[in-house]
Structure formats: structure tokens, C-alpha cells
Amino acid sequence: MTAPVLAVRGIVKDFAGVRALDGVDLTVAPGEVHAICGENGAGKSTLMKVVSGVHPPGSWEGRIELDGEEVAFRNVRASERRGVVIIHQELALVPHLSLAENIFLGNEHARRGIVDWGRTMRHAAELLRRVGLPEQPQTRVADIGVGKQQLVEIAKALSKEVRLLILDEPTAALNDEDSAHLLGLISGLRDQGIACIVISHKLQEIRRIADTVTILRDGRSVETLTVRTAPDAPARIEEDRIIRGMVGRDLDHRFPEHVAYEGEDAGRTALEISGWTVRHPIDHQRTVVDDVSLTVRHGEIVGVAGLMGAGRTELAMSVFGRSYGIHDGGTVAVDGRVVSTRTVPEAVAHGIAYVTEDRKTYGLNLIDTVHRNISLTSLPAMARHGVVDEHEERGLAERYRRSMRIKTSSVLEPVERLSGGNQQKVVLSKWINTGPEVLILDEPTRGIDIGAKAEIYAVVRDLAAQGKAVLFISSELPELLGMCDRIYTMAAGRLTGEVAREDATQEVLMRHMTQDRN
Known part of the structure; x- marks a missing residue:
């Protein structure tokens, strides 16, 4: 019987008296895609940092075996020398260096301290072709999108003769097209005999790509489920089964019950955006928000759907203190009165709040x-x-x-x-x-687990029940369908549709999201 490429036995890890891992077990077979699921704080990333040497021996207890041999990596370089490579959610690339330089950073093709650039460029081009990235090795990382940067990270891993690739939330910041390409690449790596561990909150992707899933809860491995019996076999495990393992109970209702607001101002427009137009902050000839008009009533949750680049975040940020782009026309009215939102303090003073999609950069210190x-x-x-x-x-x-x-x-x-x-x-x-009257939520559940999502949904529904007006931007269509009273769709900076709750389906929304104009 072939030994597992990775076997983790009874891993225990504490942080300042708080137990993050409490006897975790995990086994990964050669050429297997093994997903790890769990709520935020369950210990998923901590476990992978133990395996890859980010947390060195002595800071944890337990046993790690690679190909049946006990190992304890003192640092990341030691694990990479044995073919264990981790790609963190926060990508470790240098934006102003080329793709080739990033791929071989710390692992340069050099003789006597001098880099062999010819060999470097040839090898980088080969690796870029292998991951399906049609870019030149000389291209700067800063000049490509996040989806392509993920592929550069995988090319970097392949340059180290990876045998076990660990990906932490690899599609969290990707659009559907880039996600599909990345998942296809992971399937190709499996076919080459490379084992992959994928940490993800996106259960549909797990059912699509994984062979096996281990569920962590409160720092413990509670169960391992077989998703499929062969790479091309259909998934045997339903999302609800994985959710039950993650949260320890059934989630009968992922979204709170819809209750109509009946306050004095019910039905009255709280927010009205009219003819809002914004140009790109650098390319002033390019319009990124084009004559957008929409309304949100008190006690109403109104969704905004659109593909990557549709202009949803640009709309929200430009309305909130003109935090993005160059304002080229349009007005904002709160409770029927046109107000100035030229600065963030002005927007807040008029009862508007904005929860950014990028909490680590713009939302928190x-x-x-x-x-x-x-x-x-x-x-x-x-x-x-x-x-x-x-x-x-x-x-x-x-x-x-x-x-x-x-x-x-x-x-x-x-x-x-x-x-x-x-x-x-x-x-x-x-x-x-x-104390806002209008709350703009931009991807409010991005990168968080199913249990925390349910809690945030309940908070948002409660705000609407208090009469607040909520503009809810999301890339997850089931989320919009489950939460919103009405949904606007955007494409190429323009509104392309407005769909009532009772008429909304994923197919209807996608049709509007992919057309040019209303």
C-alpha cells in the first residue's frame, strides 16, 4: 500500500494560552485534492503553517510524516526543499519585479553569484505555459491582475519541484473566469501526481474539485468525508452535509426570514442616486460609472449584482466621500434632500456609511x-x-x-x-x-465562513427591520437572492436591469449582468 504523502497526527498548537489546534489528524494521499473546511478560527491556516514550517518545531506538539518519514521543518525553506509549498491568501509577490524574477526569487539560476538570465527567462516561459498564463517573463507583477498573480505563485511552486501544494483561499479575490481556470489547473496538477490541499469557504468549488474533505471545528478535526471516488466521478457529498460538520448543527435557513418593514417612513425613499457618472482616476477619458440612477427605501435591502469590472465598487466608493475616481456628474439625495458627499465626513454627517470590500486595507487598522x-x-x-x-x-x-x-x-x-x-x-x-440611515455594504461576507455569514445576514436583516436603507453589493448571486427585496444589475459601468424579489433567479440576473444596457 502506498504511503500517504502527508500524515498529521495529534497536532496541538497554543497562542498565548489560547488553544488553536487540539489534536488534529489529517492524511493526504499522493495525487489527491484534499479540501480543508471550517469556520473562521477553526485552525485551518494555523495547521498549514505548522505543516509548512511557518511555525517551527517546539512551538507545537504532535507528529508530521512525509512519505512515511517523520519530519519537523524548521522554516519554510526547509519544507520547500522537500517539495512542500504553501501559497498564502495574501500573495507573496514583489509587484515591481518581473514574473521571472518573482518565480525564482530566492531560488535563482546563478553561477558564482551571477544570475543566468537566459536560462531564467527560458525556464520561466516554460512554467508560465504550464500554468496557462500567456504573459511574457519580463512582465511586471504590478501589470497583471490578481487571478494571473495566483498563477504566478503556482508557477513559482512548480519551479521548486512541488509534491504537496497548499493553497489558502486561492479563489477568494478572483472572478468566476479566473476561478474556473485556477480550479482546472489544480485538476491538472492532480493528474500529474501532485497532491493539493485547498482551504476554501466556497463549498460549490470544494464539491467541484476535491476528492476528500476534512472538517475542522474549534481546533479539532471532526471528520473526513469522501467527496468523490474518482477524479471524474460526480460529487457524493452535498453542501448541507459539509455545513453541518462545520457548525455542528443543521442550518435550516441560511438567510433570515424576510419581514416587511412597517414603520412610519416605510416606502419612503431614503437614498436616491441620480445620473451618477465617474471617470477613472488615472485614465481620465475612461468612464467607469456611467449615468447610474437608483433608489433604496427605508427598511429595504437592495442588491447590486455584476461581474468583475462592472463598476459596483467604483459606484459605492465614489458616492461615499468621492473616495474613488473623478466625479463627472450626478446627485445624491437622502430622504428627498440633495446632499453633498464630497468628503467622507460629509457623507457620514448625512447618514451614509460604507463597509468596504477590502477590510484589511481600508476597513481596519x-x-x-x-x-x-x-x-x-x-x-x-x-x-x-x-x-x-x-x-x-x-x-x-x-x-x-x-x-x-x-x-x-x-x-x-x-x-x-x-x-x-x-x-x-x-x-x-x-x-x-x-447611526446611519443608509448603509452601503460592499461584499460584506467575502472570505468568511458559513456560520459568520449567517450572523452577518441576521445583523443586516435587523438593520432593515429598524428602517435602515441597505445597498448590498455582492458577487454571490445566491446571497443576493436570499437577502434582497430588489436587485439592480450592472455591466461596464452602467445599470442594465432592475429585478423584483419575486422575479429574481440566477439565470435572470446573469442575463442582465452580461448585456450592454438596460
């Missing part, structure tokens, strides 16, 4: 604490003679920690230590604290 991130939008209200009342600041954060169910040992903990779902709850708390 990762090195600061939970309580300071939550209080950022209301510091003047908590200041006395220019000094912030820290007792009041902590009390505010504690209230949100309880009401939003933010999992953290203390509100004094740096937000970078929280899982993605809990970081997103901190961002939501920060903006809910401003």
Missing part, C-alpha cells in the same frame, strides 16, 4: 485594538477637551462585542489576531455606531 477600531468613527463624541474617555471607549466596544458576538478574548486584543469573520463584525460595528 490591523495593528490597533478591537476597541479603538470600533470607536474610530465616534471619537469626537467621546472626547473631553480633546482627550478620549477610554473608559467610555471600552464600554462601547464591549457592547458591540456582545451584541455582534465578536469572538475575542478582550476588546484590547489587536484586531489582526481575529478571524476574518470577526474582523468583519468589527468593521460593521464601527459603521453601525455612526
